[in-house]
Amino acid sequence: MNTQYGDVYNYNAGAQFLATPPVTPRRVAEDQLIALQRQFARPPGINAAFDVLRREHTVIVEGAPGTGRSAAAQVLLCELPRDHGTYHELTPEKPESGSGRWLALDLIGSQDRMLLDLSRADAETWHAVQAELSDFRHELISKRAFLAIVLPHAAMDPLSSHFAHLRKEIGRPDAVEALTRHLRLLGVDEWVRRDTPQALQTYLNTDPSMLELARLAERIASLRGPGDFASWCEQALSAQTDRADEVALLVPRLEEGRERALLLASALLHRARSEAVYRGTNELVKVAGSAHDERPLLEHRGLSDRLQAANARLGPDGRVHFPSPGFAEAARHYFWTDLPDVRDLLSKWIRTAVRLRELDPADRGALVERFTDLCVQTGEFGRLDELVRAWTSESARPSEVQAAAHLLKRGVENERSGGEFxxxxxxxSTSHITASLRAVLAEVCEKVMSVHHPEPALVRLHHLARLESPPGVARDALLRYVDGDRRLQRRLLARLATTQSSRHHRADADLFLSLPTLPSDFLLTPATREWLTLCWRSAFSLTASEQWAACAARWLSTADEATAPALIDATVTVLVDASDLRYPILTRIYAEARRAVSPRLAALLLDTITAAQRKHFDQRPPDLEVTSS
Incomplete structure (x- = not known):
């Protein structure tokens, strides 16, 4: 057994890889929206934009990059009345069938508040959305829902004149006000507006983006302690400053490969335990083919001394850090951008580095996130693809599978790389993959992608579940995800009823029979009632009678508890219509009803069957009389 790494792992389908809040994705999205509203500094033009949104049910927000246009659009939606409907984000994607809509009309719920952030959309998406926007708005207004759209960064097809009255420009918020709000929420009581240090004012005069201001506030809050507010600001601004020049001066002074390996490993494993940095450095030296120190062990330089040469320190807690704020990030970027050949080296190194016993889960997650950010920065998505596959192979260890989950979580949450991921x-999700990868994807879709991209998460979970044999973690994740969310239940029902690929019909019929109880009013709405009939028809044709019969009994039992006559009639009629009057099916349904429901409902079922058969025979064309010639 290798003493550095964990034992070979027998995959446990019940494993959880990500520490996420024990609440629904919708609750997370709502909480994030409320927090955003609290820290939001109102920019010029936002009141006019709100007037348009309230009057027209749609507003198209534009403004310079970095001014917080997406945040402004979200706050506009948050300021609307929230007595009914829900907040959710739309993610237009190319239709799977090739002929569907990019924005499905049934994504609109009554009085919903929806965000359509196209700030990073490509030309194809922007063109498709514009083409469908009129129909979408018609349905939107009929359901008294609201939509805020953020225009793309890049200039593409001009906005149609039909929507010009919906367009409003948002200016740049006051930087001092924005920073003050962020600091107040982070527990910093100093009033920046009352006493702004000169260094901070100089920085604010450079018009930093809203994202940069948020990062600066977090740095200032983390430095609370000795000193005053001005000293905290100076240290935070120092960390905000690019330290690439300092790294560029240091690296040439480190003449030996193992010295540079220590610097790079320390930067990637910043604030990890010294044992992890030591082991990680040795692995990096080995992968790079650099020479190890061949002197007797007791003649080697101590780790603290070697770290000192690399501008790093060993803290009293036994963890390695760089005293200069921002230096670790600058070192990572220096090696990645100035020495491109190092990318292949690091890709090989990190593949096994995540197995180090000395890494605790938090340090492992931080390492994976840092490497993911480096790859995203230069568009190296192929490297990340290969890593995920390697970390979820049939022989993957638990640390590797967890690393794959962290990688995908980081990529999905990153605004810059979310579309690629x-x-x-x-x-x-549409391929045959390992059980480990399927479990990781199911968890990332259910817990991460679902927060801001609920529809794409549903689509991917559906594919994962229908290709899973036997049913397991993916199906469980899908059923949990849609349970209690009528909008997602409706979307899944539509997908199950209208799937185009015959190779998925059996799997979708099985999925339909596994669905939790659907909203009763689905039986009273023409579209959803038709989908239910189609799904039952597939179940009768493609699944074993023992399977569908038990579900039919439960289906009828819910009708037995109903009081509305229309609902009871619809429940029975859907089953009879779906049977296509096939005698073996009707016989089994009636037998189940005799055992499972009240005599009243069983009699209603028999009457419905008899009426349907009589109508069928009455509509048959008469036999033509044949005469001899």
Missing amino acids: RAMIYGW
Whole structure:
């Protein structure tokens, strides 16, 4: 057994890889929206934008990058009355069938508040959305829902003149006000507006983006302690400053490969335990082919001395850090951008580095996130694809599978790379993959992608579940995800009823029979009632009678508890219509009803069957009389 790494892992399908809040994705999205509203500094033009949204049910927000246009659009929706409907984000994707809509009309719920952030959309998406926007708005207004759209960064097809009256420009918020709000929520009581240090004012005069201001506030809050507010600001601004020049001066002074390996490993494993940095450095030296120190062991330089040469320190808690704020990040970026050949080296190194016993889960997650950020920065998505596959192979260890989950979580949550990762996950979800990868994808879709991209998460979970044999973690994740969310239940029902690929019909019929109880009014709405009939018809044709019969009994039992006559009639009629009057099916349904429901409902079922048969025979064309010629 290798003493550095964990034992070979027998995959446990019940494993949980991500520490996420024990609440629904919708609750997370709502909480994030409320927190955003509290820290939001109102920019010029937002009141006019709100007037348009309230009057027209749609507003199209534009503004310079970095001014917080997406945040402004979300706050506009948050300021609307929230007595009914829900907040959710729309993610237009190319229709799977090739002829569907990019924005499905049934995504609109009554009085919903929806965000359509196209700030990073490509030309194809922008063109498709514009083409469908009129129909979408018609349905939107009929359901008294609201939509805020953020225009793309890049200039593409001009906005149609039909929507010009919906367009409003948002200016840049006051930087001092924005920073003050962030600091107040982080527990910093100093009033920046009352006493702004000169260094901070100089920085604010450079018009930093809202994202940069948020990062600066977090740095200032983390430095609370000795000193005054001005000293905290100076240290935070120092960390905000690019330290690439300092790294560029240091690296040439480290003449030996193992010295540079220590610097790089310390930067990637910043604040990890010294044992992890030591082991990680040795692995990096080995992968790079650098020479180890051949002197007798007792003649080696101590780790503290070697770290000192690399501008790093060993703290009293036994963890390695760089005293200069921002230095670790600058070192990582220096090696990645100035020495591109190092990318292949690090890709090989990190593949096994995540197995180090000395890494605790938090340090492992931080390492994976840092490497993911480096790859995203230069568009190296192929490297990340290969890593996920390697970490979820049949022989993957638990630390590797967890690393794959962290990688995908980081990529999906990153605004810059989210689209690439959603496409990557879609490709995997429609392929035959390992059990480990399926479990990781199911968890990332259910817990991460679902927060801001609920529809794409549903699509990918559906593909994962229908290709899973036998049913397991993916199906469980899908059923948990839609349970209690009528909008998602409706979307899944539509997918199950209208699937185009015959190879998925059996799996979708099985999925339908596994669905939790659907909203009763689905039986009273023409579209959903038709989908239910189609799904039952597939179940009767493609699943074993023992399977569908038990579900039919439960279906009728819910009607037995109902009081509305229309609902009871619809429940019975859907089953009879779906049977296509096939005698073996009707016989089994009636037998189940005799055992499972009240005599009243069983009699209603028999009457419905008899009426349907009589109508069928009455509509048959008469036999033509044949005469001899």
